[in-house]
Amino acid sequence: MKRKKSSSRGSARKSSAPAKTVDGYLARVPEPARGALKKIRAAIRSAVPAEATETISYGIPAFRYKKVLVWFAAFSEHCSLFPTASVIQKFKSELKSFSTSKGTIQFPTDKPVPTALIRKLVKARVAESESKKRA
Numbered sequence: 001m002k003r004k005k006s007s008s009r010g011s012a013r014k015s016s017a018p019a020k021t022v023d024g025y026l027a028r029v030p031e032p033a034r035g036a037l038k039k040i041r042a043a044i045r046s047a048v049p050a051e052a053t054e055t056i057s058y059g060i061p062a063f064r065y066k067k068v069l070v071w072f073a074a075f076s077e078h079c080s081l082f083p084t085a086s087v088i089q090k091f092k093s094e095l096k097s098f099s100t101s102k103g104t105i106q107f108p109t110d111k112p113v114p115t116a117l118i119r120k121l122v123k124a125r126v127a128e129s130e131s132k133k134r135a
Helices: 022-027 033-047 085-090 115-134
Strands: 053-057 060-065 067-074 078-082 105-108
Touching: 022 033, 022 053, 022 060, 033 060, 033 067, 033 078, 033 115, 053 067, 060 115, 067 115, 085 115
Parallel strands: none
Antiparallel strands: 053 060, 060 067, 067 078, 078 105
């Protein structure tokens, strides 16, 4: 009998089939990560243009306005926001208390979600996206 390969990425999702909607993705995420993701989602929604839509991109939730602006996801010990490397670089001093990589910021699920900071990052990403269109 063949065994199903387990994901080495540590995703907190319960099911291996990719979600088709953001609500479907969230339904599969166990607490406390689900609550944290809902707060991240609300913070992003408040910072993107009203015409922005939610989508699943690369198997995780994202917000799209003409192109994907930001992604967010749950993992076993943290939730991540993917606002692009340039946004992380721009705010590196404000992000020093969080684990970051080139394009990812990790928020521990056992600490309050920094919604004001997330809004600021997303607004910067929207502005960056808009300025690239005009260039």
